[in-house]
Amino acid sequence: MTEFNPYILYTNTVETIQPDEQEISRKIVDSMARVNQLMYEKYRHAIRDAHAKSHGILKGELQIYDNLPSHLAQGLFSSAKTYPIIVRFSTAQGSIVPDKMSAFRGMAIKIIGVEGTKLLPELSDALTQDFLLVNYPVIPTGTIKEYLKMQEGLESQANSGELFQKVAQKAAVGVQNVLAAVGLADSTNELSAPGPHILGDTYFSMAALRFGDYVAKINIQPLSENVKELAGKKIDHEIIDQDENAFLTKIIKDFFKNQTASYEMSAQLCTDLEIMPVEDGSVQWPEDKSPYQPVARITFRPQETFSPERRVYGDDVLSFNPFHCLPAHRPLGNIMRVRKLAYETSSRYRHHMNAQPRIEPKSIEELPD
Numbered sequence: 001m002t003e004f005n006p007y008i009l010y011t012n013t014v015e016t017i018q019p020d021e022q023e024i025s026r027k028i029v030d031s032m033a034r035v036n037q038l039m040y041e042k043y044r045h046a047i048r049d050a051h052a053k054s055h056g057i058l059k060g061e062l063q064i065y066d067n068l069p070s071h072l073a074q075g076l077f078s079s080a081k082t083y084p085i086i087v088r089f090s091t092a093q094g095s096i097v098p099d100k101m102s103a104f105r106g107m108a109i110k111i112i113g114v115e116g117t118k119l120l121p122e123l124s125d126a127l128t129q130d131f132l133l134v135n136y137p138v139i140p141t142g143t144i145k146e147y148l149k150m151q152e153g154l155e156s157q158a159n160s161g162e163l164f165q166k167v168a169q170k171a172a173v174g175v176q177n178v179l180a181a182v183g184l185a186d187s188t189n190e191l192s193a194p195g196p197h198i199l200g201d202t203y204f205s206m207a208a209l210r211f212g213d214y215v216a217k218i219n220i221q222p223l224s225e226n227v228k229e230l231a232g233k234k235i236d237h238e239i240i241d242q243d244e245n246a247f248l249t250k251i252i253k254d255f256f257k258n259q260t261a262s263y264e265m266s267a268q269l270c271t272d273l274e275i276m277p278v279e280d281g282s283v284q285w286p287e288d289k290s291p292y293q294p295v296a297r298i299t300f301r302p303q304e305t306f307s308p309e310r311r312v313y314g315d316d317v318l319s320f321n322p323f324h325c326l327p328a329h330r331p332l333g334n335i336m337r338v339r340k341l342a343y344e345t346s347s348r349y350r351h352h353m354n355a356q357p358r359i360e361p362k363s364i365e366e367l368p369d
């Protein structure tokens with residue numbers, strides 16, 4: 001007898017292609033590419049179109065919980081297994097700006113040793129699977145139409161130096177009051193609020209993805225006490241003043257000199273496509289309708305998080321892409337679909353201009369110490 005559960009089943013009718021989707025998506029990607037070429041000329045080094053600045057490249061492990069109920073034992077999470085992972089912490093701008101400029105933070109995860117054919121044809125044989133998260137539950141520009149408006153505003157300012165930086169920052173983060181609401185910005189002086197400790201944040205997929213038979217958003221939150229206590233905790237002014245450009249790098253580095261930390265990964269399964277839409281990533285799915293349910297634990301042991309070799313490997317060699325996944329975790333909705341071309345375009349340009357190979361690691365040993 002099959003057990004009743006309230007979760008929406010994944011079928012290809014969960015997604016709806018939007019009017020003019022291809023054209024709008026093309027405009028977004030072309031605009032991002034043009035801005036990225038300007039950034040290349042500025043730095044004479046190619047960087048990511050978004051999340052250009054990394055703050056730590058970490059080695060860790062992802063332990064899928066044993067005995068998950070069948071609605072959670074899906075896709076990658078269908079069997080209790082421990083995988084090595086590489087995690088890249090970043091901030092959202094597509095340029096290299098001082099850490100003091102508040103912005104959303106990214107946590108990109110590459111899981112190593114994942115068997116099975118992957119979604120992107122060129123990476124179908126890779127033994128990796130990526131998840132990309134940001135420290136906010138929704139993407140404020142939750143549809144490609146909204147995203148295009150933001151991107152066009154960003155491009156129109158892209159040549160104007162300091163002003164560009166301000167716009168870039170705003171664009172990357174959505175709206176200033178969103179940041180202020182989560183303590184990442186100060187509404188009176190938006191560019192001087194560096195936000196709370198980066199290791200205390202909770203990170204979200206923001207938009208939906210397939211979760212095997214179901215549809216979900218995922219998140220990762222602090223689990224061990226030493227990172228739980230950093231949630232919302234202001235960074236020491238002394239540390240900020242010592243180096244306004246790189247204090248995020250420093251606090252991660254200092255923390256992992258001698259500490260171990262764990263985080264928990266959870267899935268929020270869709271129970272109602274009306275109130276938990278897939279085609280608008282700006283809508284927060286109510287947790288009273290469907291809570292985040294734990295599926296795995298992430299552990300980081302003491303390590304050097306930002307050696308020169310690691311930075312180059314994480315920034316220039318690796319790429320993280322939400323579509324580099326098992327078909328069971330395919331990203332869903334128009335704001336996700338546009339990412340397919342956006343990440344491929346950005347990554348290809350970066351690897352070409354920096355003359356770097358694009359490598360999917362077969363083993364965690366490939367991550368330099």
Ligand code: HEM
Nearest residue numbers: 048049050051088106107108132133134206320342346347
């Ligand atoms: C929906 C929620 C989104 C999340 C959670 C997210 C998260 C991230 C993260 C964590 C990174 C850094 C990856 C790394 O460390 O290599 C990243 C990079 C990037 N994001 Fe997003 N992002 C989102 C939406 C978008 C959208 C809508 C676009 C554009 C249409 C976009 C374009 C990019 C690009 C081009 C990169 C750089 C890719 C590369 O050069 O390797 N993202 N994103």
